[in-house]
Amino acid sequence: MKTILVVDDELGSAEVLSLILEEEGYRAFCAVNGALALVQAREVVPDLVVVDYMMPLMNGAEFARELRADPQFAHTRIILNSGLPEAAIRDHFDGYDAFLRKPFKVETLLELVERFIGR
Amino acid sequence: MTSSTTDNVGPIERLRSSVPGLDQILGGGLFRTGVYIIQGLPGCGKTILANQVCYGHVAEGGSAVYVTLLAESHSRMIQHLSTLSFFDVKAFPDRLAYISAFHELESAGLKGLMGVLRREMRTRKVGVLVLDGLVAASEGASDLDLKKFIHELQSIAVLQDCTVLLLTSGNIHRMAAEHTMVDGLIELEDKLFDARSERSIQVRKFRGAGPLRGKHSLRIDNDGITVFPRIEALYRGPSQESTSETPTPSGIDSLDKLLAMGGIPMASSTVIVGSSGTGKTTMCLQFLHASSADEPGLHLSFFEGPARLRSKARSLGMELEPLEASGAVEIMWQAPGEALLDETAERLLAAVARRRVRRLVVDGLSGFLESAVYPERLGRFLGALVSELRSRGVTVLMTLETRDVLTSVVSMPWGVSSLVDNLFFLRFVHDEGQVERLLTIIKMRDTDYEAGLHRMRISDQGMHIAGTYRADGDVIPSAQPAAVPEGPKPSPSN
Numbered sequence: 001m002k003t004i005l006v007v008d009d010e011l012g013s014a015e016v017l018s019l020i021l022e023e024e025g026y027r028a029f030c031a032v033n034g035a036l037a038l039v040q041a042r043e044v045v046p047d048l049v050v051v052d053y054m055m056p057l058m059n060g061a062e063f064a065r066e067l068r069a070d071p072q073f074a075h076t077r078i079i080l081n082s083g084l085p086e087a088a089i090r091d092h093f094d095g096y097d098a099f100l101r102k103p104f105k106v107e108t109l110l111e112l113v114e115r116f117i118g119r
Numbered sequence: 120m121t122s123s124t125t126d127n128v129g130p131i132e133r134l135r136s137s138v139p140g141l142d143q144i145l146g147g148g149l150f151r152t153g154v155y156i157i158q159g160l161p162g163c164g165k166t167i168l169a170n171q172v173c174y175g176h177v178a179e180g181g182s183a184v185y186v187t188l189l190a191e192s193h194s195r196m197i198q199h200l201s202t203l204s205f206f207d208v209k210a211f212p213d214r215l216a217y218i219s220a221f222h223e224l225e226s227a228g229l230k231g232l233m234g235v236l237r238r239e240m241r242t243r244k245v246g247v248l249v250l251d252g253l254v255a256a257s258e259g260a261s262d263l264d265l266k267k268f269i270h271e272l273q274s275i276a277v278l279q280d281c282t283v284l285l286l287t288s289g290n291i292h293r294m295a296a297e298h299t300m301v302d303g304l305i306e307l308e309d310k311l312f313d314a315r316s317e318r319s320i321q322v323r324k325f326r327g328a329g330p331l332r333g334k335h336s337l338r339i340d341n342d343g344i345t346v347f348p349r350i351e352a353l354y355r356g357p358s359q360e361s362t363s364e365t366p367t368p369s370g371i372d373s374l375d376k377l378l379a380m381g382g383i384p385m386a387s388s389t390v391i392v393g394s395s396g397t398g399k400t401t402m403c404l405q406f407l408h409a410s411s412a413d414e415p416g417l418h419l420s421f422f423e424g425p426a427r428l429r430s431k432a433r434s435l436g437m438e439l440e441p442l443e444a445s446g447a448v449e450i451m452w453q454a455p456g457e458a459l460l461d462e463t464a465e466r467l468l469a470a471v472a473r474r475r476v477r478r479l480v481v482d483g484l485s486g487f488l489e490s491a492v493y494p495e496r497l498g499r500f501l502g503a504l505v506s507e508l509r510s511r512g513v514t515v516l517m518t519l520e521t522r523d524v525l526t527s528v529v530s531m532p533w534g535v536s537s538l539v540d541n542l543f544f545l546r547f548v549h550d551e552g553q554v555e556r557l558l559t560i561i562k563m564r565d566t567d568y569e570a571g572l573h574r575m576r577i578s579d580q581g582m583h584i585a586g587t588y589r590a591d592g593d594v595i596p597s598a599q600p601a602a603v604p605e606g607p608k609p610s611p612s613n
Contacts, residue, residue: 009218009219009220009221009222010187010192010193010219010221011219011221011222011225012221013192032219032222032223033222053212054193054211054212054216054217054218055218055219056186056218056219056220056223056235056238056239057235057238059212059216061212082194083192083193083194083195083196083197083198083217084197084208084211084212085208087208088208088209088211088212089211089212092212102192102193102194103192103194103195103198
């Protein structure tokens, strides 16, 4: 079973996403900021992370940079999402596999997830 | 050796709100490092107001953070805000960020929330912090907890040089514990008046300065919020009681001859009362047409548009276009009804200031009535407007339409007669099968005048006085000069 970590400070949205992902047959976890997500990631070593950009404590870009710097996450795919346009973010971090502009439809996310890590 | 102590403590600096009109109400802006509550029911504009402050601060080189609890999602908020002119995507993420602290609040209470706020202020070095959803924060907390929370927030705000806005939809009529603690309380309201709603803002508490009290109307459009301070609060100085010895020609020579001064006293206000068609606008157009580069004129019209005014002037032998082209005349049209009363007044005063207007026509005082959600306010409103115009040296002609076409009794609404300096009464009378126009001067400030009934004629040469109308046997009662204004009768010296 593939593991996905959903990171969003708007916890309601992270929880809903992880429930949907579980219904789709993935093992899903969530975290509310980059710092907590990093702890969680080291524990579960996710195949994919769905990470929001603007968060307290450690934002999505800082979290993703930490992942990219750690060899144990070499295979982990990163889907960055934000209410901001991609152009506003790319300057700060461009090491993601896909960007989703919020609000997005869940099918769009599921298609990406399946493309990256299968079912 | 330099000392490492600092004791340069001056007065608290202000933070410009970037909300037009709000700083005027606050007497210069919010106080930096203050903690303010912005309160109002959902939909009254709290989010826009707080965002406008954030973006304004960012535009001036500062940075801000917008912290939500249980509020609309960040992506949705960004979608809504992106349609507003102040939205600036380049502000993200270094100088502006939206973050949620609900998890910290849920898991660690107010202490957890405080941790997030403190960290955000410190690490981002923000000058403005918004906490959206104080209601969520206060749920389950005791009054004492909440007071301690705000007290701590105030301490951090000072240390970090950060101004804090707390948004809450809490009951505006309940005296809440947090209200006693904060530095200011600003309340937004959206109230229905028949089918029409009007938004307002009220500063209920503001430590350190005396704000303009009471409710002020506000508009929300693509530029966000604009506040229009109530003009009677804004210009609350004593009205100037100066006398004028300089005449302003009325634009009708034969009318000026009826006035001992040879014209209308400069910086006075005149109301022309009469029913439809008696020549009120004609008289105003003559006055406007006498404008020049030295005496610029402005015509505020509520009912007739610029094109109609130009063609009406042309039919009276006057061309307005050349005067408009040279800058001597401006026509300002305001559809009555939807405009806010103070917004119209602000537009008017701004137009007067911009061109140093000396001759002003307000054609259709009832246009103000239709903009007023509290008609009983009109007397005070007009009093303030007239007094401000007088102090700016503007000679004002205003028209007021009476309902009855043939009448000998004029009832003046809103105490107009006591607000203005001069009063002209126009009416129709029957005269041997003909209809005649009559002018009666009811009162004049600072100048004697020829009382009596003056015939007025209007032709393609304009308007002129054509002798005195002598009442004889077959005069109908409407020809009697029996205007009965409200309020105290003008004294003979007027």
